[in-house]
Structure formats: structure tokens, C-alpha cells
Amino acid sequence: MYYKEKHTRITHIYAYKCMKNGFKVTAERTGGKMIEKDIEKYLVRRVKQMGGLALKFVSPSMAGVPDRIVMIPKGTLYFAELKRPNGKPRKLQTAVHRLFEKLGFHVYVIDTKDKVDKLLRGENFEF
CATH class of the missing domain: 4.10.910 (30s ribosomal protein s13; domain 2)
Known part of the structure; x- marks a missing residue:
């Protein structure tokens, strides 16, 4: 191990x-130390304050899906993969993210509260 x-x-x-x-x-x-759960709670709270939804995404038929489906008013929808600071997605998660991107959906890997804020302000960031 x-x-x-x-x-x-x-x-x-x-x-x-x-x-x-x-x-x-x-x-x-x-x-x-910040853990993934702290960042996830922060995302959910901030999206709710904007009048949107950050729904937990669990797919019994497909492994590696992102953690949250984020819906912002005026029709904005994207997926969020939450990680602890400096955490990286597993290979399977990265493959699923690429599949979703091919289908036209944005998948963001978020590992800090600052990235949550940047995303909700519509700013781009490295992921």
C-alpha cells in the first residue's frame, strides 16, 4: 500500500x-487542513445564494462522474469535480470529464474556495 x-x-x-x-x-x-467536504459545502452555499442549485451527482451505471451538477439562473449548467487543495482527478474521472466535454458540457475541477468564487463570477482558471 x-x-x-x-x-x-x-x-x-x-x-x-x-x-x-x-x-x-x-x-x-x-x-x-481544508478537506473536500469544506469546499463542497462552500460551493453549495454560494450557488444557493445566487438562486441556483448544486445537486449531488451519483450515477449507479457509470463510475467517475463529477460530484455536482451546478445550475445557475438564466440557463447556465456545468459539472463540478471537488477535490481537496492540490488534489487531482483519478484517470477514470479525467476520462469521464473528457467525454462530457466532447458532449458540450463544461467540467471544472475545483480544489479551493477561491476557484469556487472565480467560477461563479464567470472567470476562467487553470484546472
Whole structure:
């Protein structure tokens, strides 16, 4: 088992134990580090403030789909893949993102709150 996989597994076990005992798992509880869940909550809150929806996307028939379908008023729709800071999509996720792009849909990989804000302001950023 690689160190990264082992570290991720330990982090997930820690998060599960915290939730089981009634603690919220936030950046403060993970040594000040931002986790994917924090960025996802921020995206959902900001989209809601704009009058839009950020729906959880789960597809039983296809693995690797983005985390959220984001719908902004006036007909804007795109997909968001949330990652912890400096996190990268897996190969399968990247392949699915390319497929969605071929079909004409934008898929954004978001790993910071700043990227959430830039996206919702309509600014481009590297992903």
C-alpha cells in the first residue's frame, strides 16, 4: 500500500469516528487542513445564494462522474469535480470529464474556495 493511499484511508477512518461520535469533520478538526467536504459545502452555499442549485451527482451505471451538477439562473449548467487543495482527478474521472466535454458540457475541477468564487463570477482558471 502506498503512503498516500494509507494516509487517505487513515483520514477517512478518523472522519468516520468523528461523525459517529457526533463531531463535525471540518478543517479545524483535520489539523487546519481544508478537506473536500469544506469546499463542497462552500460551493453549495454560494450557488444557493445566487438562486441556483448544486445537486449531488451519483450515477449507479457509470463510475467517475463529477460530484455536482451546478445550475445557475438564466440557463447556465456545468459539472463540478471537488477535490481537496492540490488534489487531482483519478484517470477514470479525467476520462469521464473528457467525454462530457466532447458532449458540450463544461467540467471544472475545483480544489479551493477561491476557484469556487472565480467560477461563479464567470472567470476562467487553470484546472
